[in-house]
Amino acid sequence: MKYKNLTIKQWSVEDRPREKMLSKGIESLSDAEIITILIGSGTKNLSALELAKNLLHLAGNNLGELGKLKIEEICSINGIGEAKAINIMAALELGRRRKFGDPLKKVQINSSYDVFKIFQPKLGDLAHEEFWILLMNRSNRVIDTICISKGGTTGTVIDTKIILNKALVKLANSLIICHNHPSGNTKPSLADKNITQKIKVAAQTMDISLLDHIIIADNTFFSFADEGILSD
Numbered sequence: 001m002k003y004k005n006l007t008i009k010q011w012s013v014e015d016r017p018r019e020k021m022l023s024k025g026i027e028s029l030s031d032a033e034i035i036t037i038l039i040g041s042g043t044k045n046l047s048a049l050e051l052a053k054n055l056l057h058l059a060g061n062n063l064g065e066l067g068k069l070k071i072e073e074i075c076s077i078n079g080i081g082e083a084k085a086i087n088i089m090a091a092l093e094l095g096r097r098r099k100f101g102d103p104l105k106k107v108q109i110n111s112s113y114d115v116f117k118i119f120q121p122k123l124g125d126l127a128h129e130e131f132w133i134l135l136m137n138r139s140n141r142v143i144d145t146i147c148i149s150k151g152g153t154t155g156t157v158i159d160t161k162i163i164l165n166k167a168l169v170k171l172a173n174s175l176i177i178c179h180n181h182p183s184g185n186t187k188p189s190l191a192d193k194n195i196t197q198k199i200k201v202a203a204q205t206m207d208i209s210l211l212d213h214i215i216i217a218d219n220t221f222f223s224f225a226d227e228g229i230l231s232d
Helices: 017-024 031-039 048-058 082-099 102-106 112-123 160-169 190-204
Strands: 130-136 142-150 174-180 209-217 220-223
Touching (some): 160 174, 190 209
Antiparallel strands (some): 130 174, 209 220
């Protein structure tokens, strides 16, 4: 007997992702099942769940890697067109923005990991470098986070005058600088060390303290302050 591929509507109710979410909560869904909801429908030969599993396989079954895929890479999965790919990319971006939203401005910075939690959702998946500053008041509470520059895969231009201007306008008492390494290597380069010292000295002339420089690569980070080289 030849068995045909069942559509999601032919599954038992408790196995359908939408119904499962309503009855058991979204936490009960696997990554593939959540993506299935975003995809919506499958093809003649593949269910939406199978498409979701194929997409996850393309990303090495890793949501971080999935977030790095471009729309044409997602569309390379047979059965996922531009509309479905846009839904998936929009959901991933919304997740990043949720972690990077306004409530972060209320956070008090007590460690380098606190800074990492703020910037990793924004910088961890990028294929290019971005340089950001985190401005704080006397209580080390975040006033603002500002992108200073965006560059290529190996570097970005950093203007110390722009950094100081942003800090002065916000009346910041201290700042932390942060950028990412798309290569995945968190080790600071000589240029990273030089710009850190340059910004530190320039900030001191305005009675602003540079507390740390964080380098993010995927899900790891390097802290100049933790490593004791902030003054090198």
